[in-house]
Amino acid sequence: MNLDYLNKEQKEAVLKTEGPLLILAGAGSGKTRVLTTKIAYLIEECGVSPLSILAITFTNKAAKEMKDRVFNLIGQKAKGIQISTFHSFGVRILTDYYEKLGYEKNFIIMDSDDSLSIIKKIIKNKGLDPKSYNPNGIRNIISNNKNEMITPEKYAKFALGDYEQIVYETYIEYEKTLKENNAVDFDDLLLLPIKLFNEHIDVLEKYQERFQYVLIDEYQDTNETQYIMSKMIAKKYKNICCVGDVDQSIYSFRGANYRNILNFEKDYPEANVIKLEQNYRSTTTILDAANDVIKNNKDRKDKVLWSNKGQGELIDYYRAFNGIDEAQYVSREIKNLINKGIEYKDIAVLYRTNAQSHTIEEELLKDSIPYRIVGGVGFYSRKEIKDLLAYLRLIYNSKDNISLLRIINVPKRGIGNKSISNLIEKANRLGTSIYDAIDSGKELAFKEMIESLKKQSDNLTLTELVDRILDVTGIKSEYESEKTLEADIRLENLEELKTVTRTFEEREGIVSLEDFLLEVSLVTDVNEYDSDPNKVSLMTVHSVKGLEYGYVFIVGLEEGLFPHINSILNGNELEEERRLMYVAITRAKEKLYIVNARNRMMFGQETANVPSRFINEINKDLIDKKFEDKEKQEEKISVEDKFYKDEEVDYNIGDYVYHEVFGQGKVVEISGSLMSIAFKHPYGIKKLMKNHKSITKIV
Secondary structure (H helix, E strand, C coil): CCCCCCCHHHHHHHHCCCCCEEEEECCCCCHHHHHHHHHHHHHHCCCCCHHHEEEEECCHHHHHHHHHHHHHHHHHHHCCCEEEEHHHHHHHHHHHHCHHHCCCCCCEEECHHHHHHHHHHHHHHCCCCCCCCCHHHHHHHHHHHHHCCCCHHHHCCCCCCHHHHHHHHHHHHHHHHHHHCCEEECCHHHHHHHHHHHHCHHHHHHHHHHCCEEEECCHHHCCHHHHHHHHHHHCCCCCEEEEECHHHCCCHHHCCCCHHHHCHHHHCCCCEEEEECEECCCCHHHHHHHHHHHCCCCCCCCCCCEECCCCCCCEEEEEECCHHHHHHHHHHHHHHHHHCCCCHHHEEEEECCHHHHHHHHHHHHHCCCCEEECCCCCHHHCHHHHHHHHHHHHHHCCCCHHHHHHHCCCCCCCCCHHHHHHHHHHHHHHCCCHHHHCCCHHHHHHHHHHHHHHHHHCCCCHHHHHHHHHHHHCHHHHHHHHCCHHHHHHHHHHHHHHHHHHHHHHHHCECCHHHHHHHHHHHHCCCCCCCCCCCEEEEECHHHCCCCEEEEEECCCECEECCECCCCCCHHHHHHHHHHHHHHHCCEEEEEEEEEECEEEECCEEEECCECHHHHCCCHHHEEECCCCHHHHHHHHHHHCCCECCCCCCCCCCCEEEECCCEEEEEEEEECCEEEEEECCCCCEEEEECCECCEEEEC
16 A cells, blocks of 8 residues: 655554554644544555444544545445444444343434423423523533533532532433433433443453454543543553644533543553644744744643745734724735635634624625634524514514514513414404514513613613613523523623624714614625625634634734633633634634734723733744834824713703714703704704714804
8 A cells, every 4th residue: 555645754653553552643734644544554454354443533524534535545445444423433332232221222312402301391390490490501510420420429429509409309310211211312322331331341342352443533622431432442452543632622611631632641651652743734934833832831742833835924913903993904904815816715714702703794794705604603693692682673663573573482481382373363363563462461571571671771871771681681690590601602792792882882972772773784684595605714713623724813812802811810721722722823824814902892891901922922033013103003092992072061951063974963852971962854863972072062
């Protein structure tokens, strides 16, 4: 078999077939090529039966790609090989040995929605308030326990408080319900095979004898159950080959334990270690920056990426004045790249949190730059944002049946589908809106809440109204009680809508709900079904793992944002943030842009920001600073970022004012910091902030 297309280290990794082997594969170093070639070599040159090889990876897509590559190399000789995910392998084991675990042949696999339904029912049967004992949060705790091999009995030792005691009781009841229904959940697909192996040594020995060669991809992402299962199967022959990179371990929130790869040589003292350090993706400048950052981590295996692609361009660093300036810079540079013949699909914008995307999205829309959100949806298409906007729309227009139907039972308030159907039928019969047809029951309580918010909205700014909606409706408390990562992200997005409203207020001086909803509708009126692949990619750094782009922008590089505020005081979490930065840098092939803002509005609050420590860790000779000197920055900030007058102007009803957009108007009402001004047709009455710079009092 010809191995000339491999470099020296890659070839060494393929030829080392016996005994434990750890392949430390840096970003872009061709690890999939090595793995698939190694499998093909074992079959073609070493005479190993494909039935004796177990290759494990983390996604079905990756497993299919590996299998296709092996078949392309050696054809039908690879038939019968087991290349799959851990979970698919677990299903195989359970299918063969369900009886030994006390299941019947027709056992079913519950998905996450099924599991949640069971837990909801248990909580309800206990007579507990789901707001205090959120089913999603409890499901998450049970899942984490299973992945750490913590049974209900073991968890009982940690159940010291009332909440934990309820989780413990729910865990027991949940497991009992699964067994009664001849069902397993997704976590059981890893946990039960280990239980089987521990209780039936003969079964374990059968698998050990069959799979004499075990290969595991992305070993740094294994959790406790995956780690144990791998060790058990490979124990007899010890022909275990693990491929991974501790510097790219970024999924601790999913239970991944990067120490598994660090401990490989302790688990297998006779192990060989081969480093794949030649990168085939990026320029030397980009790789040097990645090396500079990651060397500051203590928990890692030393490895230095290098490339034959040449030095390449310097990294552009732009320190923006604020978040809008940051987005404008990104948009401007993308247009420059397009003018040079670069395609949109070769460009990516990376951010640490989903909540950052809306400012970039809005600027790209203004400049007619096509984009797609990878691994998620656009800011205004996210469920929680659509829910909140539906409340705002219903407060503005109670005849909006679409918005009402979206939120009448969000969060859950006991208004079922039958009640809603009856309401729709009644409204149709009376020829009114659904809202007007409400006159009793839980629906009436909902209507009274909306009426109260309507009255309050007259004396609140948009941002204050959003805050009030989040509190009064129970949306905020529901996500807070869920205690899951997904719920935390949704809360961040909801808080970030306050940045949108406050920016709108400051920019326009207008607090009219009508004007705001009109502006939002223009931003969200994007064709979500456009299948054109030639678009700029927007995504979080977590979503970009495994992808690569010619030109990469990393935005929001500020202390508290990236690295994230939740990780700064924890050494292990800070190291994971640095690994995230390493992953982000190594996605770029030709050019890297790093961007931050000296002032940023996050969650409706303006903050002054210190540049991310990760920027300072990069050798300054690799960076080309693209911002003006401090004096010019101060000058521009004073001109562009100051929305309010220094001195408070005293207004009275009947005063005449001049507005930069609406012209002359008359003050007709004053409420706190807000005043209603009547302008000539077609503008009408507008509610504005008193001391906004766009307004001048006519004396």
